[in-house]
Amino acid sequence: MAYKTQALVSLILLSLLTFSSSQPNNGLLGVYWGQGHREDDLKTTCDTGKYEIVLLAYLIVFGDGQEPFLYLYNHCYNHDCTGLEPQIKHCQAKGIKVFLSLGGPFWEMYSLNSTNDAKEVAKYLHTNFLTGKHGPLGSVYLDGIEFNIRWTKDHWDDLVKELHFLRHTKGPHFLLSAAPLCHIPVLFLDKAIQTQLFDHIFVRFYDDESCEYNILTNDTQPLLESWDNWVNLVPFGSNNSLFLGLPAAITASGTGFAPATVVNNQLPGLEVIGYVGVDCGIGFNAGITFYGIVVGLPANFIFEAPYNGKTLSLREATDCYFKV
Known part of the structure; x- marks a missing residue:
């Protein structure tokens, strides 16, 4: 069976939303920020020079007549987050795009009950985060909105x-x-994706046996057939940029890990750009950085982490970010 490869870029990652242009060597590295109890502040994260997009995670309450609630864990919440305004502007001045992520793993705290409800939420997002008017993050013009709906x-x-x-x-x-x-x-996002109004769609090909690579049987067919379905759903030439995502290590997700040899040799049209570093990571500490090839390391491999003398195993470093 011939599998469609048009406009396909391989993004090897863990816990990371990434974006890319149509050229593989122009891939962008993005990172979620806001939910780690030991992560660096936003300015420091941007000053690492590693990220092109930072996603503020998350706006956890909205819709259904609820007062929206921005929750950035230990950093701040709701209108107490206005102190982030200069840090956001600092990041943007460095050419880093700053997005607001909606939803996340806070089930039953967000929903929309009607078209009018959706319009009210859109108005709230536009007014408070996208126009420079004073809102929960101060007077900012964020660069985008991400639908992290679960x-x-x-x-x-x-x-x-x-x-x-x-x-x-x-x-x-x-x-x-x-x-x-x-x-x-x-x-969750089927009807929204069918609008073809998203600029970027990152599809996570892991944690679902119906559409992922099976490392035990070396079976790529479910992944490739699912990719064909996604290409049909989001056709080439539409307004959407469609990307395929794989976990960067065998411990990065429950299932779906594909070794680099499989990505290179068995997934037609996929191009691995090259592993140049591992950042562990937002959710732990943006200053913990390990360099080198990581795909294929054993699950019990120990990284020596320069963070208060602490060691992190690959399994513990659940918020590592892999640049490809």
Whole structure:
């Protein structure tokens, strides 16, 4: 069977939303920031020079008539986050895009109950984060909104439509992205993706046996067939940029890890750009950095981490970020 390879870039990663242009060597590295109890502040994270996109995680409460609530763990929450304004502007001045991530693993705390509800949430997001007016993060113009939706499927299409309308009628322009699992029918974001209004769609081909590589049987067929389905769902030439994501190490996810040899030799059209570093990582400490090839290391491999003399095993470093 011939598998479609158009506009395909291989992004080897762990716990990371990444973006790329159509050219593999122009890949961008992005990182979630806001949920780690030992992570660096935002300015320091941007000053590492490792990231092109930082996603503020997360706006955890919104919709259904609820007062929106921004939760950045130990850093701040809601309107106490206005102190981040100069740090956000510092990052943007360095050319780093700053996104707001919606939802995340905070099930049942966010939902949309109608088209009008979606419009109200879009208006709130636009006014408070995208126009420079004073909001929970101060007076900022964020660069985009990310849909990190992990439960309930209703009216996300209405939200992306309204945000798209606002960016073209009210300005300024901003980006929209989504991070669905590989499962088809698409979970949660199916109708939203069908609008073809997302600028970037990162598909996570792991933690779902129906659409991932099986390392025990060396079976690539579920992944490749699922990729064909995604190419049909998000056709080449549409407004969406479609990307394939794989875990960067065998301990990076429950299932779905594919060794570099498999990616190079058995997944047609995939191009591994090369492993140049491991950043462990937002969620632990952005200053913990290990260099070298990591794919294929045993699960019990121990990294010596320059963080208060602490050692982290690969399994412990669950928020490592792999640049490819």
